Amino acid sequence: MDKRNLAERFFTTDVSGIRKVGAMAMGLKDSINLSIGQPHFEVPESIREAAKKAIDEGMNSYTETQGIGKLVDAFQNQLGGYYAKDEILTTLAVSGGLVLSFMALLNPGDEVLISDPYYVMHKQLALLLGVRPVYYETYDCDFQLPLEKIEALITNKTKAIVICSPSNPTGMVYSREQLKALAEILDKHGIVAISDEIYDLFCYDSPFVSIAEFYRANTVVLKGFSKSHAMTGWRLGYAAGPKELIQAMAKFQQFTFVCAPSMVQVAGLEALKVDMTPFAEDYKNKRNKIYNGLIDAGYEVIKPAGAFYILPKAPTGSGVEFVKKCIAENLLVIPGSVFSEKDTHFRISYAASDETIERGLEVLRKII
Numbered sequence: 227m228d229k230r231n232l233a234e235r236f237f238t239t240d241v242s243g244i245r246k247v248g249a250m251a252m253g254l255k256d257s258i259n260l261s262i263g264q265p266h267f268e269v270p271e272s273i274r275e276a277a278k279k280a281i282d283e284g285m286n287s288y289t290e291t292q293g294i295g296k297l298v299d300a301f302q303n304q305l306g307g308y309y310a311k312d313e314i315l316t317t318l319a320v321s322g323g324l325v326l327s328f329m330a331l332l333n334p335g336d337e338v339l340i341s342d343p344y345y346v347m348h349k350q351l352a353l354l355l356g357v358r359p360v361y362y363e364t365y366d367c368d369f370q371l372p373l374e375k376i377e378a379l380i381t382n383k384t385k386a387i388v389i390c391s392p393s394n395p396t397g398m399v400y401s402r403e404q405l406k407a408l409a410e411i412l413d414k415h416g417i418v419a420i421s422d423e424i425y426d427l428f429c430y431d432s433p434f435v436s437i438a439e440f441y442r443a444n445t446v447v448l449k450g451f452s453k454s455h456a457m458t459g460w461r462l463g464y465a466a467g468p469k470e471l472i473q474a475m476a477k478f479q480q481f482t483f484v485c486a487p488s489m490v491q492v493a494g495l496e497a498l499k500v501d502m503t504p505f506a507e508d509y510k511n512k513r514n515k516i517y518n519g520l521i522d523a524g525y526e527v528i529k530p531a532g533a534f535y536i537l538p539k540a541p542t543g544s545g546v547e548f549v550k551k552c553i554a555e556n557l558l559v560i561p562g563s564v565f566s567e568k569d570t571h572f573r574i575s576y577a578a579s580d581e582t583i584e585r586g587l588e589v590l591r592k593i594i
């Protein structure tokens with residue numbers, strides 16, 4: 227088919243950064259892979275068993291758009307009872323929640339505030355919908371929330387802000403004080419918060435805080451099982467927020483995704499019973515290992531407090547050039563430019579065995 231048959235939105239969606247990394251890594255065998263955005267542990271057995279049993283027992287049909295009743299009840303409980311049932315929607319992981327919330331909130335031409343560095347989908351989804359991503363750069367404030375800068379970027383077209391804490395790719399966690407202050411700014415300007423909370427389990431130095439605590443009436447919270455339970459392929463998550471917004475998202479779900487996979491919804495009930503905190507403890511040790519290793523080797527890096535990423539400065543200036551050197555040594559990491567308008571850093575995922583992290587550090591010590 228001729229490319230000209232494709233819709234205009236294909237040409238406004240930029241995938242070059244990711245494609246470049248794929249091309250660079252082609253041909254690598256038995257590489258030291260510190261690039262992957264998913265936990266290295268297996269889905270706990272009881273969850274896998276619950277899914278198999280659900281299939282065998284006939285949970286193979288469409289479900290309610292909102293999700294099966296018992297699961298919505300369990301989400302309500304998980305959210306501390308702050309949301310009514312019609313303020314909760316089962317989604318196809320956090321990606322599903324992002325698509326639906328963007329669709330429900332943003333018109334073409336609107337502006338959405340997104341941090342730089344960002345999670346790629348936050349930017350690309352805006353572009354896909356004809357929405358203008360406006361970046362609040364966080365390089366000069368240790369990847370924290372630059373409150374003054376954010377307020378200065380607000381225009382009469384700004385409709386929403388995406389908050390991602392703990393963050394991919396920086397690993398930063400915003401403090402209670404910062405989130406409260408941000409909520410006050412957003413309230414003053416009537417801006418909706420889209421809170422991507424996919425890494426909420428992975429907070430190493432302080433308990434997880436959601437902006438919803440201060441701004442519930444104007445926040446949509448997006449949660450999921452991909453990272454906390456290593457269920458990336460299962461596609462399960464949930465959204466909670468003001469009724470008008472959640473019902474609008476449910477309407478779009480009805481005409482797009484229909485429902486989250488039925489047997490996965492049943493398994494989700496089991497997943498909520500499993501204590502995943504030991505995994506987070508293990509990842510805290512990995513965070514310490516990689517951070518200390520990088521500092522000892524002489525890298526310039528800010529200590530992350532959550533998720534499973536760390537974003538050091540590339541010693542050679544360009545992140546892309548530095549990643550080429552890493553790949554030449556069989557180490558797979560990602561240039562910061564994939565997650566940013568700048569090319570100055572590189573992202574390491576430490577969701578890997580201690581041995582792999584050690585091998586990665588060895589290469590990084592050698593090439594700095």
Ligand code: PLP
Nearest residue numbers: 263319320321345394424450452
């Ligand atoms: N949000 C962030 C910040 C992520 O890092 C990811 C995946 O890497 C997602 C959302 C999408 O996750 P999922 O759709 O699997 O829940």
